[in-house]
Amino acid sequence: MDMKETARKTQPIVYAYLAPGILLIVCFLVVPIIQGFIYSLYNYNLASTAPKKFIGFKNFLNLVNDSKYIQTFGQTVFFVAFALFFEFLLGFLFALLLKQDFVGKQFLRGIMLLPWMMPQVVTAFTWSWILNGTSGVLNQILLKMGIITKNIEWLSTPGLALCVITFIDVWTFTPFVTLVLYAGLQGISQQLYEAATIDGAGVFQQIFHITMPMLKSSASVAFLMRSMMAIRTFDSVWIITRGGPAGTTELLGTYAYKKGLIGFNIGIGSAATTIIFFLSLLMSLRFIGVVLKKK
Amino acid sequence: MMVGNARKNKIKQLIIYLCAVVIFFYTVLPIVWIVLTSFKTRDEIFSSTSHILPSSFYLENYTSMLGKSAYGYYFINSIIVSLCATTIVMVFAILSGYSFSAAFVFKGKNVSMIFIIIARMVPEIAVIIPMYFFLQKVGLFDTKTGITIMIAAMAYPLATWLLKSFFDDIPSSLYDAGKIDGCNSFQILLKIVLPISGPSISSTLIISFLTVWNSFLIPLTFAKSIKAKTFPIAISELAYSEFGVSWGNISALSVIAVIPMFLLGIFAQKYIIAGLTGGAEKG
Numbered sequence: 001m002d003m004k005e006t007a008r009k010t011q012p013i014v015y016a017y018l019a020p021g022i023l024l025i026v027c028f029l030v031v032p033i034i035q036g037f038i039y040s041l042y043n044y045n046l047a048s049t050a051p052k053k054f055i056g057f058k059n060f061l062n063l064v065n066d067s068k069y070i071q072t073f074g075q076t077v078f079f080v081a082f083a084l085f086f087e088f089l090l091g092f093l094f095a096l097l098l099k100q101d102f103v104g105k106q107f108l109r110g111i112m113l114l115p116w117m118m119p120q121v122v123t124a125f126t127w128s129w130i131l132n133g134t135s136g137v138l139n140q141i142l143l144k145m146g147i148i149t150k151n152i153e154w155l156s157t158p159g160l161a162l163c164v165i166t167f168i169d170v171w172t173f174t175p176f177v178t179l180v181l182y183a184g185l186q187g188i189s190q191q192l193y194e195a196a197t198i199d200g201a202g203v204f205q206q207i208f209h210i211t212m213p214m215l216k217s218s219a220s221v222a223f224l225m226r227s228m229m230a231i232r233t234f235d236s237v238w239i240i241t242r243g244g245p246a247g248t249t250e251l252l253g254t255y256a257y258k259k260g261l262i263g264f265n266i267g268i269g270s271a272a273t274t275i276i277f278f279l280s281l282l283m284s285l286r287f288i289g290v291v292l293k294k295k
Numbered sequence: 296m297m298v299g300n301a302r303k304n305k306i307k308q309l310i311i312y313l314c315a316v317v318i319f320f321y322t323v324l325p326i327v328w329i330v331l332t333s334f335k336t337r338d339e340i341f342s343s344t345s346h347i348l349p350s351s352f353y354l355e356n357y358t359s360m361l362g363k364s365a366y367g368y369y370f371i372n373s374i375i376v377s378l379c380a381t382t383i384v385m386v387f388a389i390l391s392g393y394s395f396s397a398a399f400v401f402k403g404k405n406v407s408m409i410f411i412i413i414a415r416m417v418p419e420i421a422v423i424i425p426m427y428f429f430l431q432k433v434g435l436f437d438t439k440t441g442i443t444i445m446i447a448a449m450a451y452p453l454a455t456w457l458l459k460s461f462f463d464d465i466p467s468s469l470y471d472a473g474k475i476d477g478c479n480s481f482q483i484l485l486k487i488v489l490p491i492s493g494p495s496i497s498s499t500l501i502i503s504f505l506t507v508w509n510s511f512l513i514p515l516t517f518a519k520s521i522k523a524k525t526f527p528i529a530i531s532e533l534a535y536s537e538f539g540v541s542w543g544n545i546s547a548l549s550v551i552a553v554i555p556m557f558l559l560g561i562f563a564q565k566y567i568i569a570g571l572t573g574g575a576e577k578g
Contacts, residue, residue: 013480014401017390021451022407024387025414028426028448033417035425094318100311108315110564111322117556117567118326119509121527122549125534126325129332129542135341137328171325176571183572232418235511239531253420260424261516270424277421284416288409 033277039270046264059271069272072250075162079251080230083169087226088219090170091177096207098182112175120172124239127168131155158248161241165249168236173229177222184218185211217290224287228280252276326553333357333546340542356547366548368521369529373508376443376525380507383447384454385500392458393484398470408459415452419512430517437519445513450506454499457573461495462488498570501563505556526552 040060043053063069094112098105115123130138131154142148154164188211196206234253237243243250243258256276260269332340333356334349360366394401395408426445427436435441465488473483489496511527518524530548534540559567 011399011401011480014394014399017394018407021387021391021455022410024383024444024448024451025411028445029414029417029422032422032425032429035429036421039424097311097314097318102308102311102315104315106564108319109568110560111319113560113564113567114326114553114557115322116571117505117509117560119527119530119552119556120511121530122329122552125530125545125549126329128534129546130325130328132542135542171321175322179568180572183568228416228418232420234420238511238515239534253418256420257423257512261427266424273418273421273424276418280416280418280421281413284413287416288412 036270036277037274039266040274042267044265044267044270046266055267059267060275062268063271063275068247068250069255071247072252072255075249076231076251078162079166079169079233080227082163082166083173083230084223084226086166086170087174087177088181088223090174091181092215094174094178095181095185096211098178099185109179112178114175115172116175118172120235121239123168123172124236127164127171128155128240131164155241156245158245161245161249165237165240168240169230169233172236173226177226180218180222181215184215187218188214220290221287224283224290228283228287231279231283232276252279329546329549329553332542333550335543337541337543356543357551360544360547365521366526366529369524369526370551372439372518372522372524373526376439376446376514377504377507379439379443380447380450381500381504383443384450384503384507385496387447387451388454388458388499388503389484389489389496391455392462393488395455395459396462396465398462398465398467398483399480411452411455415456417449419449423512423516427516436517437523439523442514442517442523442525445517446507446510449510449513450503453506454503457499457502457570458495460573461492461499465491494566494569497563498566498573501559501566502570505559505567508555 041054041056043050043055043058098109130136133139133151133153133156136154138154139148139151143151152160155161192210192214193206196210201209232253233251234257237249237251237254238257241249243254252272253276256269256272259265259272263269331347331349334353336349336353336355339349391411393399395404395411422445430436430441430445435444469487469491470483473487478486509527510525511531514523514525514528515531518528526548530545530552533545533548
């Protein structure tokens with residue numbers, strides 16, 4: 001309250017503090033996004049001799065009519081949906097475990113950070129090596145155990161490859177979800193559980209009626225953040241499969257990169273990145289709602 | 296009743312440890328496998344009779360990669376880019392995080408805060424095509440400077456947001472005390488806020504450094520030559536080398552790239568978790 005009286009008047013110096021950062025993102029984020037949107041309205045292909053020409057939203061229409069793009073979109077939806085489902089399922093179970101007392105908990109928490117902290121390049125190689133069709137260790141183990149009779153081509157079988165890519169995402173990001181949910185768990189008052197125990201509520205009843213509802217706010221923020229990250233997934237797919245075999249692991253990010261910066265069809269590529277941007281923006285509007293509501 | 300409870304507890308303990316062990320191996324085995332591979336000879340790696348452990352402490356994979364001067368360069372590039380970008384991010388984010396904290400009111404505060412939140416959600420892929428041309432135009436394409444600035448711009452919003460939420464927790468009485476002593480707002484930042492913000496600064500610093508160090512799409516797009524290429528990009532290119540994939544060499548480089556992360560995970564765990572959950576929890 002007395003803050004209001006002493007310090008609560010606009011100090012012009014604040015704008016000077018803000019200026020460098022705002023300038024940085026205006027120049028390197030805002031302007032390029034607008035520029036990208038403008039490109040998306042042009043027939044602009046460096047790989048052809050046709051002159052740059054304004055064509056309105058035709059690039060977007062072309063994308064929607066491109067069965068490859070629709071397939072990519074569907075694959076991205078599959079990837080995001082399943083990755084998030086398993087990340088939150090496992091993350092919740094792991095967080096419940098971390099809440100228990102056991103020797104080595106600190107250590108386990110440190111180890112669990114690794115998949116999330118590792119450069120994605122390394123994660124990608126680690127898994128491509130383990131899942132390698134001819135000399136990968138997983139096939140060798142499965143063969144030895146008699147579960148399979150011949151090598152499985154994990155990364156070059158259509159369908160299976162996308163599942164594997166999804167699994168690798170789950171492996172990488174479950175720790176993130178776990179730690180956020182674990183922080184949320186620690187905010188739940190122990191008294192609630194004690195009261196529930198006295199009322200005769202069992203373990204599962206407590207999970208469903210106390211833990212889950214109380215976790216809702218941290219879970220929803222984590223969910224929005226993860227879905228925004230998942231929708232733009234690029235690194236791991238680019239390194240592991242490059243979208244192959246036959247485009248069955250192509251995601252929105254790799255599609256846009258290939259069109260724009262490999263094929264140099266700037267118009268179509270920009271339309272594809274603009275769509276990713278607007279999907280992210282839509283989610284961030286939700287996100288702002290959640291964040292502001294919390295205050 | 297007592298006996299029953301004790302038994303129930305024992306079973307519960309058993310289940311807890313069992314789960315902990317499973318999670319431990321699930322997380323760590325893939326990484327261990329890469330470490331083991333990095334010490335194996337080519338024959339061991341490709342032999343069909345699986346060797347789990349390397350037969351000897353074979354260092355060729357490491358020495359042959361580090362001996363090739365290019366990889367030393369890429370590593371140094373990565374360090375230079377990461378240090379510079381993190382420095383820019385931290386200086387800018389401390390200033391703006393401070394302005395967004397509860398200590399200040401100013402016209403346009405809410406709008407600029409929402410602007411920062413949206414900026415934090417901008418996918419890298421949405422800016423690289425226009426930047427590809429822009430950086431060429433201003434002569435920053437394929438330079439460490441260009442990559443540093445781009446990565447800094449991507450990492451700055453999250454750092455700002457983290458610091459803002461940390462600075463919000465500083466009691467207002469401290470600001471008032473500074474005012475009474477005749478400090479202006481910049482002196483308050485230097486003399487009061489920063490000295491007590493060690494842990495928050497460390498968290499933000501580590502999270503920013505991680506983001507920058509692991510950055511892939513930006514250097515992939517903008518770094519083409521040895522003078523700008525970063526370590527992750529160099530590793531990824533090994534997979535497409537003309538001699539086929541050399542898993543031993545890739546494993547060795549991967550281990551080198553993971554060691555700093557491993558040390559951070561062990562020694563700075565507290566700060567990383569504070570930064571990670573702060574970014575998600577406080578929005």
